[in-house]
Amino acid sequence: MHELFLEIQQVASGNSPMHRLDAGTKLLSILILILFAVFTKDLFSLVLLEIFLLMLMAASHLPPRYVGKRLLFVLPFGGFLALFQPFIREGSIIWSFYGLSATYEGTFFGALLLLRMLVCISAVLFLSSTTRQEDLYHALERFKVPPIFISLLDMMLRHIGLCFESLHRALTAQKARGFRWRKNRAGYRFVLKSAGNTLGTLFVRSMERGERIYESMLARGYKLGTSYSFEPRRRANAGDACLLLSSVFIVVFLAFQDRLWYGIGLV
Amino acid sequence: MAAPNIIEFQGAGFTYPSGREAFSGIDLAIEKGGAFALIGSNGAGKTTLLKHINGLLYPSHGRVLFDGKEVNKKTAPGVRDRVGFVFQNPDDQLFLPTVAQDVAFGPMNHGLDRAEVEKRVKRALEVVDMEGYEGVHPGKLSGGEKKRVCIAGVLALEPEVLVFDEPTGGLDPRGTRDTIRFINKLREERGITVVIASHDVNVIPLLVERVAVLHKGRLLFDGSVRDAFGDRGLLSKASMVPPDVTRLALEMGCCPGKGLPLTMNEALRYFQKGG
């Protein structure tokens, strides 16, 4: 987990055409895409949208392994939910097995759910892997998000990082003293007990550390709502316009595509 | 005429919300432009006391004054603009992805414009000999380098007072030597008031002339560093020992007083003269 978190920050400070785009434009574009994904009921549109997002990620030079690993995270959560749908939704039965019956409506809804999640996660992954945190805060500032929310977001992300860091250190120190998760020589109860203690200590320690960091920020004049990035605000350019327009275009196109096929006589 | 006091503790005491009393009955005055060290063993209350100077904590009783005005919730932000606080653990201070951004954090908070921020970052990094590290991730620096970036981070605020909590803690001999050099340079060249909390007796005489000895939250002594380190009774009451060279001189029969060596150079001179 620790590595996953650090990797995002590293990848986000990369330098591709997509990285160089304005953070606000990227934020707006993915919001449009997500909004569409949440409201559409068309599987084909979602597949097209996912392809568009994968293309954006390819243009950002994101390593395929990096993207794959994160998209697979959908499965344990979303996959589980989706898997149940065919059996709990009412509708026309398409398949049955010892009294357990799957419905067409349920299967469709499950697939819709899974695709929606995939698209949303891809969109967020694209944004967070091509945009540095400070740039994002800057964009939020420009969108008139209240400073307290930006600060909360900032603190939260920072503390997740700290938590992972402390956990990583604690686990390393335990490993050095011969601790094993599996086949521990002291038995399973001991493993459970140390895991509990580690988590407890981790919680207290991150809180204390967070407090010390906050003190050091206060000591350097930190006040709510001070500006985040000290780099100059860049004017929007053709690339920014291009991303925003293509997002709007693709959404409009997908929204009307069924009528379009119908109109030109394909369906 | 003596220089005016920049920091004053008047009967100040502090008890943590947990009920733990960190110190009490502290009367202390620190002059503008001076160098002052708070010394004492671990847990004596040094860090807690320092945090009162710029209003990271407020006294439970008594008062703390900065430049003649009481430090409280209202005045603290203004005090923090004038006091640079270098924390004990650099990792608590460095939290931005590059050295330059971290040094810029303070000036940004002061609402300075970009050109001025850049100028200050550059100047601050020059003072601590860290030019060329602007784009480096602080996590990749050595302990001594991290400390220097921390110092730069508060220098960029152009403070009148610099507070150091255990400035040499955890540093190797070279890091220790560099840090001492920077602190002394800042004091001499800019007239910055320096306040230090430390238990590292060997470096204290290299940094300050005046010390206060804190033990279990009580002030045992306030005076010259030579008087403090020549008084073995005082030191043992505070669970401390004199600097190594001083101990050696004392063991070899040197009498406390003006001639007592506190630093390596003083000891050299002392022994070259034949004791």
Ligand SMILES: Nc1ncnc2c1ncn2[C@@H]1O[C@H](COP(=O)(O)OP(=O)(O)O)[C@@H](O)[C@H]1O
């Ligand atoms: N956040 C806290 N809550 C409760 N007690 C604390 C806290 N921080 C420090 N203390 C206690 O206050 C006393 C003084 O601590 P501190 O000021 O850190 O001493 P020093 O810096 O001299 O080592 C210690 O006994 C310590 O346990």
Ligand SMILES: [Mg+2]
């Ligand atoms: Mg301390």
